[in-house]
Amino acid sequence: MSLTAIISLVAIVLVAVASAVIGSVVHRTRLTSDFLVASRSVPSRLNAGAISGEYLSAASFLGIAGLILVQGVDALWYAVGYTAGYLFLLLLVAAPLRRSGAYTVPDFTDARLASPPLRRVCTAVVILICWLYLLPQIQGAGLTLGIITGLPDWIGSAAAGVIVVATVALGGMRSVTFVQAFQYWFKLTALTVPVIIGLAVWFGDSHTFARDEPPEFREPTTVSVETPVTLEAPRSVDVTVRGTVDGQPVDGPVSWTAGSAHRVATGTELSFAAGEPVPVTSGAPTDDESWLRPFTGSEQHQLLATYSLILATFLGTMGLPHVLGRFYTNSDGRAARRSAVVVLAMLGSFYVLVTLMGVLSRVYTPQLLVTGRTDAAVLLLPTAILGSGLVGSLVAGLVAAGAWAAFLSTASGLLVSLASVVSTDVLPGKGGLARRFPVATVLAGLPPTVVALVPTGLNFAEAVVLVFAVAASTFCPLLVLGIWWRGLTDVGAIAGVVVGGVTSAGAVTAAISGLQAYLPVATGGWVEVLLYRPAIVSVPLAFLTMVAVSGITRTRRPADAGQVLLRLHAPERLGLMRDRLDDRG
Known part of the structure; x- marks a missing residue:
């Protein structure tokens, strides 16, 4: 095993141990609210760090830089969309959601519409979204370990799954909060160091992208x-x-x-x-100058794909259960808004660094354009710039450990949300929720861990965008209309969630499984584009379905809809906010 592999492996183990130690130091989980929402006592800045830690996943740490390496400026929409999604969440959802007093998304729908069937539908959607989102995180851990050590990817995936399940089962939301805040700052450091070094070397090389030439191999x-x-x-x-x-x-x-x-x-x-x-994958910009300009690749319907990507990323954030769960941990609605504002600054700083890593990869790791394994760009960049000596190996180890911090933090947040729903809505209500939570964690984390052992071949950022499309097509319409429109009915909500979920999830299934190859459509046609980017169809369809069916079933509007909306929007000082679940479980 090389020096780089040894140092990287040690760094990964150290960050995993540090995360476990931090979680155990703050382990005071006894009550239901400790497991689910950290007793609603997380300060705004700490919560912002935890939100940023769990939100910046494998797609952000590895996937975006890889997409920028291939696509150039067209890939910047991923970073813009992931960040702008929090702006929409801040404006439309954050504070009212916290004032609802809910613990989970299904619990919010129960508070708003008091419909057991709707709650069951939302429970199924939470499980679907979290499982789809967990897959690239666990596979990213396997990729990282495989790249740096040469071991099979499934070993890293299995190890990551076990670590995440154990951390969440033992500590719940309270412990995970402190761990994720630590992991955000560690990830930021793991990108800052190689970016500073890489820019210094790049400026010394006097390389420019303003040329009508492809990238070149710098060595045999x-x-x-x-x-x-x-x-x-x-x-x-x-x-x-x-x-x-x-x-x-x-x-x-x-x-x-x-x-x-x-x-x-x-x-x-x-x-x-x-x-x-350097040859490039089909459809990507072939020279540096076109790499700097939008829509210069040879793929068809690029504008349609971009608009659908924007819609999915802008609206998908407010439908992600693990993101929404973080705002339940704030003390009140004002604290939730403050957390969201700080998150915008934290995400912006991170994505600037990721973008620069993608730019540097175009110069120093162009061989990835040939292999197609562009997710490895961030991992290979330090040794490509500094060599495989001690300094290059140390920086590579720092980046590898940062990548694992990204996987662990996001997977932990997803598993908390998933286990919360399973423990409250799936498992029998015997023995107290605090006792059911560890069992729910194991049951919820096992299936995606097993499935993640089989590679999908999708870029991590691409895979996550598919999940965003499902979230934007289901929970986004439900939350926006549930918070801002008193005319929503339970039947309308169910119809909209089902229509949006089936449309988007069906496209996701076809894209991931390769079923689109068997459809009677031309390769590269607009139908195939919509399979990978379904949001531009599924999101408006979900909104329209909810509004239309709610209008038809207007007699089912809850009698207390006005009171519930008043509680969602009234200032906290009026004392209308209340929690929906006490500490008895």
């Missing part, structure tokens, strides 16, 4: 293609191939002409000399 490079990929050669390139290209076995040097595209099979090794132009 051999890459192994791990997933089937179609490569486009922007210029003539000489490559030594050992494997299968365009369906034919090749063992020796070949020349790819400018503008040609070649299908490279899994397991194929490609060797390039220093100074050779």
Whole structure:
């Protein structure tokens, strides 16, 4: 095992141990409110750190930099959308949601519409969203361990799953809050150090992107293609191939002409000399100048995909159960708003660093454009810049540990939300909720851990956007209309959640499983685009369904709807806010 692998492995173990120690030091979990909402006593700044820690996931730490490496400025919408989502949450949801006194999303719907069927539907949606979101987190842990040690990815995925389940089961929300706040600052540090070093080296190299040239290999490079990929050669390139290209076995040097595209099979090794132009995956910008301009790739319907991406990320945040659960921990609505404002600043700082990592990766790790494993850009960048000596290995270890902090913090928040719903709405109500919570954690965390052992092949940021589409199509309409429109009925809410959920989740299933290949549509057509970006259809459809069905069933409007809305919007000093679940469980 190399020096880099040893140091990175030690760093990962240390950050896991530090997280466990912090969680155990503040472990005073005895009551129901301790497990679910940390007794609603988390200060605004600490809560903002915890929110940022759990929100900045594998998609943010690894995925966005990888997308920027490939797509250039088009990928900036991911960072913008993830951050802007908190602005919409701040304006529309944060304070009223806290004033509802709820512990979970299903509990809020019960407070607003008092409908057991709606509560059951929302419970199912929470489980679906959390499981879909947990998959890329656990797989990201496996990828990180595999990249730095060469071990199979499933070992890291299994280890991460066990650590997260144990942490949440023992401590609940109270312990996880302090751990996630620590992990945010650790992640920020893990990106700041390599960015400062990388920019210093880059400016010394005098590299510019204002050129009509593709990136070049800085040294002789051999890459192994791990997933089937179609490569486009922007210029003539000489490559030594050992494997299968365009369906034919090749063992020796070949020349790819400018503008040609070649299908490279899994397991194929490609060797390039220093100074050779880097082939890029099909549809991506081929030269640095076009990489800096929007919509310059060859993929079809890019504008449609971008609009749908914006809608999913802007509105999906307010539908994520683990994000909403954080605002239940504030003492009141004003504290919830303050937390959201601080989060905006924290997220902005983080995404600036991630963007710079993607830019530096274009220069120092261009071989990832060939392999298609662009999620590894952040992990490989330190040694690509500094070499594999002691300094480069130390920085690489810091980044690897930061990546694991990202996975653990987000997975912990998701599992808290998932276990909260399972313990209150799925398991029998015997023995007290505080006793059911650890059991619910194990039951909720086991399925996604097992499924995560099988790779999906999706970029982490792409996978998370699919989850955002489901959240934006279900809980976003439910919360916005439930908080701001007294005309919402339980039947309308159920219809909207089901329609939005089936539409978006069906598209997600087709995209992840590869079923779109069997649909009677042309490759790259607008139907295929909407399978990966369903929000532009599913979100308006969910809103319209809720409004239309609520209008038809207006006789089912709760008699106390006006009183409930008054409690959601009235200032705290009037004393109308109350909790819905006492400490007896």
